Each structure stands twice: as structure tokens, then as C-alpha cells.
Amino acid sequence: MTDHLPITLAGAELWLLGDKAIHWPAQQALLIADVHFGKAAAYRKLGQPVPHGSTETNLARLDALLARYPSRRIVFLGDFLHAPESHAPATLAALAEWRQAHAALQMTLIRGNHDRRAGDPPAELDIEVVAEPLLLGPFALQHEPHSHPSHHVLAGHLHPVHRLRGRGRLSLRLPCFQIGERVSVLPAFGTFTGGMDVAAAPGTRLYLVGDGGVWALPGEGSAGGDAGDGDAVVVE
Template sequence: MRNDVTLEWGGTTLTLLPERAVWWAAESTLFIADPHFGKAAAFRFAGIPVPETSHEDDLERLTHILTHTSARRLVILGDFLHAKTGRNESMFAALRTWRESHAALEIVLVEGNHDRRSGTLPEDLRITCVKGPWPLGPFHCRHEPQEDAEAVVLAGHIHPSYGLSDRLGTSVRAPCFHFSARVVLLPAFGSFTGTHGIRPAATDRVFLVGTDAVIEVSGAVK
């Protein structure tokens, strides 16, 4: 059974989706971070044989949540592309086909560190590129997480994950949403990305992401 999590944050209501996205219903806006399109191609360019399927899977997942939410705006919190060596016609053809299927969708990319090195996006993708912090309602959208006295920050970059273990030594680690006092950190949207373990404060809120569920584990944070 699917399990989304809805909570109040920054004076508004946000919903955390197991597809590793945040839904802001009041503004019909979907947030994702770190899709890293072209990463598989960049690995192959470096001589590492990995299959070219991750961008197709990720675009299918993105289509699913856009359909599920009927979002009118998509905000990408950095690292849309992975590297200049990952730019190829196969990936851009898939992106163009996907974009044509969502022609009315407004897309805003908050520039990330990988975007700055990957080159300009094709104009026909119709993605507006901005530099962070980019203000949107009560939020400041940026790639690298950094507290802001003026607004709650939505960010990516870290690819956060969190691990739990029991007394028998059994452990599990999963991507997570990490809510601290002034920063909301999103998990990496891209399926072909690593993760970085976080060390949350006792007052932080942590939500593990599963295949079809988001589960709060804040009570287990030490």
C-alpha cells in the first residue's frame, strides 16, 4: 500500500512522496533534486560498462508523479545533468520526447555544481535556469544546503541516507528526507546515484524512503 507523508513546514503543507519528491499542493509545484541525467553515459565514456537505462526509468517515475499530482510546475534543485561527457543524443532524445509529453509544465532548474560543468541545456527542453537561492513563496530554493535567516531552504546535493539497526545487528540504510530547523534536504531523485549518510540532530526529523512508502524514523535518531 502506498504511503505518502504530509506535514506542516515553513508555514505551509508539504507532502513527501516515495518517488523521492516533495509535493507543494498549494502552488501545484513538485520539487526534486539531483536527477544526474547522463551519469551512466559518463561512466561508459570512462570505460566502465554500465547499461543506458537509468534515465528512462527516472523519466517514467517522474511522469508517474506528475500524473499523480497534476503538477503545473517542476522545480529541480540542481544537478540536472551529471557531466559534459554524459551528453549524448540518446539521452537528449529521451528528454525531448518526455518534454513533449509535458508541454504545459513549467520547469525551473536551480543550478547545481554538476550543471555548471555540464554545459548549456538545449533550448527545446524549455527549462528555465536560475541561480540559488531562488525565492519561491516561503522557501529559498538552492542546490547546496545552507541555512538562510530569511526563509526555509529546500536543497539537494548531499544525496542523504540514514541507517537503522536493531539489537541483533540487523541494519538497513535508505535514502531519506532530512528536516532540520531551517533546511529541508531532499534525497537524490536519480536512480543511478550514491548516497551519503547523515548525522541528524536530536531535534531533526528524518523520513526514510522505500519503494512505495515514506516512513518517519525521527524517534530513532540519537
């Protein structure tokens, strides 16, 4: 297990990160799906007793990734804000302070279904908002995991997780990257998100994340075998 796993996808090197993101070295970019900022605040406004601190936790994780993987750009693959109620003053203040700390960083949001309901981020966050797909190199960056006629799709939306089963009723449910032949899906980055169970299938490889690490599901590595630390996995 390693904190990042290089793979080659559509001819490009991508690093699958143990903190549920992708680093694209050639573009010096971080790809982040489904943060759902302000989800806890939205639930509290509806009277649900959910804990505080998810926004600060997610921002601290982003800071750690930016410190470890120097980047010129972040692309959010949809669902930046969770709901209209996510425009809570405390949430927006935390986002504004974080944005000021990264003023030189280009940020792009590909509008997702929750963004359409929540509304775009405030203009002072200086986040470019675009409709899908955003074509960049060999990839169509999207929120919805629909195929593209000419580019390999990197998307979010589904929050994929895989259940590892042990003896008896013992099981462990972990977020995962779902890497397909034409469409690949990132796990949800946000700490306060659910997940959709996915299973290994022909033409799809699963890479599990947990405890800050990422590894290939046994039997789901490259055509040449499982990856070790620092090995590149080719999944053309």
C-alpha cells in the same frame, strides 16, 4: 507507511513522496533534487561497464508522479545533468521526447555544481535555468544546503541516506528527507546516485523512503507523536 506524508513546514503544507520528491499542493509544484540525467552514459564513455536504462527509468518515475500529483510546475533543485558526457545523443533524445509530452509544464532548474560542469540543458528542452536561491513562498529553493537569512531552505546536493541497524551486522541503508529547523534536504531522485549517511540529531527529523513509501524514523515524528496515513506532521 504511506506513499505520501503531509507535513507543515514554515507554515506551508508539503507532501513528502515515497518516490523521493516533494509535492507542494498550494503551488501545484513538484520539487526534485539531484536527478543526474546521463550519469550512466558519462560512466560508459569513460569505459565503465554500467547498465543502460537509468534515464528512461527516471523519466517514467516522473511521469508517474505527474499523473498522481497534478502539477503546473517542476523545480529541479540542481544537478539535472551529471557531466559534459551526459549530452549523449540518446540521453538528449529521451529528454526531448519527454519534454514534448509535457510541453505545457513550467520547468525550472536551480543550477547545481554538476550543472556548472555539465552545462545547461539544451535550449529546446525549454527549462528555465536560475542561480540559487529561488525564493518561492516561505522557501529558499537551492541546490546547496546553506542557510538563508529570511527563508526556510529546501535543498539537495547531499543525497542523504540513513542506516537502519538490526541484530548483529544486519542493516538497511535507505534514502531520507532530512527536515531541519532552518534547512531541509531532499533525497536524490536519480536511480544511479550514491548517498551520504546522516543520523538523527536535535532539531532534525528524518523521514525514510523505501518500496514506494515514506515514514518517520521512529522517535522522529511530530512533537505530538508519529504520523499515520494522511496525518499532517507539523515541523515548524
